[in-house]
Amino acid sequence: MSKIYADIIIDISHEKLDKTFQYEIPSELAGEVFIGSRVEVSFGKGEGRRITGYVVNITEEPNWDPTKIKPISKVVKDANAIEDQLIALAAWMKGHYGGTMNQALKTVLPIKKKENVLKKKEITLLLDEKQAKDIFTDLIARKNHSVAKERLLSALMEDKELPWEAVTKKLNVPTSVIRDFEKAGYVRVTEKRAFRKPTDKLEGDWVQHTLNPMQQRVVDTFINDYNQGIRKPYLLYGVTGSGKTEVYLEMIDHVLKEKKQVIVLIPEISLTYQTLVRFYRRFGDVVSIMNSRLSPGERFDQFERAKKGDIQIMIGPRSALFTPFPNLGLIVMDEEHDDSYKSEQIPRYHARETAVQRAAMAKAPIVLGSATPSVESFTRAKSGEYTLLTMENRVEKRPLPSCEIVDLRKELMDGNRSILSRSLQQAMEAALKRKEQVMLFINRRGLMGFVSCRACGHVIKCPHCDVSLSMHKNGKLTCHYCGYETVYPKICPDCGSKYIGGFRAGTEKIEEVVQERFPGVRTLRMDADTTKGKNSHQEILNAFSNREADVLIGTQMIVKGHDFPGVTLMGILAADMSLNVSDYRGAERTFQMITQAAGRAGRGEIPGQVIIQTYQPQHYSITTAANQDYDSFYKMESAYRTLMSYPPYCHMLSIQITGEVEGEADAKAKMLTDFIKKQDRGFLIFGPQDAGIAKIKDIYRKVIYVRDTDYNRLIKIKDGIEKLLLESNEYRNAHVSFDFNPMNGF
Ligand code: ADP
Ligand code: ZN
Ligand code: ZN
Numbered sequence: 001m002s003k004i005y006a007d008i009i010i011d012i013s014h015e016k017l018d019k020t021f022q023y024e025i026p027s028e029l030a031g032e033v034f035i036g037s038r039v040e041v042s043f044g045k046g047e048g049r050r051i052t053g054y055v056v057n058i059t060e061e062p063n064w065d066p067t068k069i070k071p072i073s074k075v076v077k078d079a080n081a082i083e084d085q086l087i088a089l090a091a092w093m094k095g096h097y098g099g100t101m102n103q104a105l106k107t108v109l110p111i112k113k114k115e116n117v118l119k120k121k122e123i124t125l126l127l128d129e130k131q132a133k134d135i136f137t138d139l140i141a142r143k144n145h146s147v148a149k150e151r152l153l154s155a156l157m158e159d160k161e162l163p164w165e166a167v168t169k170k171l172n173v174p175t176s177v178i179r180d181f182e183k184a185g186y187v188r189v190t191e192k193r194a195f196r197k198p199t200d201k202l203e204g205d206w207v208q209h210t211l212n213p214m215q216q217r218v219v220d221t222f223i224n225d226y227n228q229g230i231r232k233p234y235l236l237y238g239v240t241g242s243g244k245t246e247v248y249l250e251m252i253d254h255v256l257k258e259k260k261q262v263i264v265l266i267p268e269i270s271l272t273y274q275t276l277v278r279f280y281r282r283f284g285d286v287v288s289i290m291n292s293r294l295s296p297g298e299r300f301d302q303f304e305r306a307k308k309g310d311i312q313i314m315i316g317p318r319s320a321l322f323t324p325f326p327n328l329g330l331i332v333m334d335e336e337h338d339d340s341y342k343s344e345q346i347p348r349y350h351a352r353e354t355a356v357q358r359a360a361m362a363k364a365p366i367v368l369g370s371a372t373p374s375v376e377s378f379t380r381a382k383s384g385e386y387t388l389l390t391m392e393n394r395v396e397k398r399p400l401p402s403c404e405i406v407d408l409r410k411e412l413m414d415g416n417r418s419i420l421s422r423s424l425q426q427a428m429e430a431a432l433k434r435k436e437q438v439m440l441f442i443n444r445r446g447l448m449g450f451v452s453c454r455a456c457g458h459v460i461k462c463p464h465c466d467v468s469l470s471m472h473k474n475g476k477l478t479c480h481y482c483g484y485e486t487v488y489p490k491i492c493p494d495c496g497s498k499y500i501g502g503f504r505a506g507t508e509k510i511e512e513v514v515q516e517r518f519p520g521v522r523t524l525r526m527d528a529d530t531t532k533g534k535n536s537h538q539e540i541l542n543a544f545s546n547r548e549a550d551v552l553i554g555t556q557m558i559v560k561g562h563d564f565p566g567v568t569l570m571g572i573l574a575a576d577m578s579l580n581v582s583d584y585r586g587a588e589r590t591f592q593m594i595t596q597a598a599g600r601a602g603r604g605e606i607p608g609q610v611i612i613q614t615y616q617p618q619h620y621s622i623t624t625a626a627n628q629d630y631d632s633f634y635k636m637e638s639a640y641r642t643l644m645s646y647p648p649y650c651h652m653l654s655i656q657i658t659g660e661v662e663g664e665a666d667a668k669a670k671m672l673t674d675f676i677k678k679q680d681r682g683f684l685i686f687g688p689q690d691a692g693i694a695k696i697k698d699i700y701r702k703v704i705y706v707r708d709t710d711y712n713r714l715i716k717i718k719d720g721i722e723k724l725l726l727e728s729n730e731y732r733n734a735h736v737s738f739d740f741n742p743m744n745g746f
Pocket of ligand 1: 209211238239240241243244396
């Protein structure tokens with residue numbers, strides 16, 4: 001029998017996770033050693049030291065002289081340190097989504113990077129405004145005074161807190177000056193940037209709500225289960241404004257009292273001040289947040305605090321799932337349907353499935369919440385795999401908004417070429433007259449300022465990338481993928497019509513139209529361009545919330561979870577844009593987007609109104625969303641998915657092949673397809689074919705889709721291909737990657 005070897009990592013806190021050591025799996029341990037297992041080995045010369053490590057790969061290929069490879073001493077069975085749990089999770093992710101164990105470990109473990117061991121220093125002004133002014137006046141009055149001191153003080157008067165680096169480098173202030181200020185008691189220098197707690201600057205009033213009977217029922221179910229030791233996934237399906245957050249808070253409270261920790265996952269974009277305030281006010285200092293702006297070092301620090309028990313609740317986007325809480329007691333995933341839970345980096349994991357897995361490993365319940373549950377989760381809830389908790393009404397019996405569907409084709413036929421239909425204009429006029437606020441939502445997907453012909457539908461594309469070009473203010477068309485630029489055509493290159501571009505012009509254009517139509521109206525715009533700054537996202541929301549503007553125009557960013565009581569009208573400008581993308585999730589996305597957008601209107605005392613503009617007024621995703629009728633939508637959608645063998649009724653593996661030479665990518669794709677066909681197990685195979693975007697930066701992209709009702713069979717296909725690629729030397733310059741149940745076309 002041939003020997004089997006295991007690659008083992010010894011030091012997981014190290015940046016170089018790929019540093020592995022090979023050991024033999026002795027035959028008596030065969031069947032006990034898996035990827036992710038913790039094992040004991042002797043390390044170093046001769047008998048060496050006994051240390052433990054983790055198995056990251058199992059192979060029949062020795063990577064050096066087989067006679068020198070030592071055997072694994074034993075498998076550590078009662079391993080239950082938090083690292084063990086996370087490594088087991090990484091192993092599950094590797095198996096489930098592909099990629100290497102190394103990539104999975106890097107996703108799951110907080111990696112301490114060397115350069116981040118250096119702590120960041122900050123300089124904080126300790127003087128109040130008047131003191132600072134007096135000292136400043138004094139200082140500059142002096143002859144030959146230090147200009148460095150002047151610079152530093154005036155900078156601190158602008159901004160009470162400055163990073164050490166900025167002061168010493170950009171302002172060119174010598175360290176001695178900073179030390180002088182420190183001695184004089186003007187400033188404080190802090191070593192590590194103290195975690196800034198949103199509680200430091202809480203404003204506004206907060207009311208502790210008594211749960212209404214509907215909320216109480218849901219919480220009671222959870223608590224009863226919990227007290228009986230039932231640990232399973234729940235789907236909390238509650239319409240927009242039904243008070244889901246309040247329910248989460250109660251559940252969390254119960255779990256915290258059991259001395260357990262809680263992870264709250266929310267889409268990055270909903271990580272707003274408003275949301276945080278609610279958690280902080282309730283639980284105080286034990287709450288911490290994560291977001292993508294944290295550096296790896298800061299993330300590491302956060303995770304250390306979690307491990308040490310300094311914090312009990314971690315709120316954040318999908319990466320917060322890997323918070324190393326030793327005693328995890330609950331995972332809450334708000335807006336569980338959100339696309340941002342799927343990682344587009346290898347491993348291309350879905351945080352929902354991964355969270356369910358982590359919860360199961362930690363023997364903790366998980367609560368998935370949404371007003372528009374994903375078809376996947378609702379199907380699981382119907383089958384009893386998840387417990388369904390329902391909240392069908394808004395709090396305080398506030399009515400759901402009334403929705404009107406406007407047919408844009410009819411508008412054009414009647415001679416209205418404006419982005420704003422006549423209905424929407426009237427409703428806006430009325431709302432603005434009543435001093436109420438309006439939100440206009442434009443679907444960014446399929447609407448990045450693409451230029452197309454309204455007569456024939458021709459779209460202008462990049463010659464290197466097979467994507468539509470976007471219009472820019474300088475009058476040029478550019479490609480977001482490669483930067484290609486060309487002049488904006490006056491007539492359609494295909495049919496010669498002059499109605500080209502126009503409508504699909506993005507938020508900037510809409511703002512112009514609104515200002516033209518309603519002179520003096522105060523508008524705010526929220527899109528990728530206006531939210532580049534660190535806090536700009538929050539600033540815009542605050543400004544709108546403080547009624548500094550009447551109309552907020554925005555992309556997806558404005559529909560997520562915000563609570564603006566002043567908004568009574570929501571205009572959805574082009575509801576069907578997300579239907580046109582070639583993706584089986586189009587209808588689901590459209591339904592979710594309209595329902596979520598509609599959910600923003602009428603959250604205060606005054607009932608809300610929604611106007612949905614569309615070219616496909618009869619489409620079920622639009623009609624059901626207009627009635628806020630999830631059940632009917634689900635019925636139609638699941639019938640469609642069943643008929644078409646789409647997830648969740650079938651699983652889908654996307655095998656992606658990229659290469660500079662098209663022929664080579666094609667040949668490799670063909671080789672893989674033949675391989676899959678040889679497995680001969682009745683897989684549904686589509687392709688090989690050009691990917692949705694057939695070319696990016698002159699790299700050709702091919703794709704094969706394999707579908708099967710059994711996920712594990714797809715994993716076997718992936719494993720088989722990974723093995724084949726290791727063994728075969730053909731078409732080396734074409735690369736292969738995998739995406740299970742992809743969320744975005746390739
Ligand atoms: P959802 O997340 O379900 O859309 P939220 O949790 O944002 O809803 O709640 C909507 C609004 O209702 C919030 O302003 C919240 O403070 C308020 N609210 C929640 N529960 C109650 C309650 N029991 N009584 C009164 N107001 C409540
Ligand atoms: Zn391009
Ligand atoms: Zn045309």
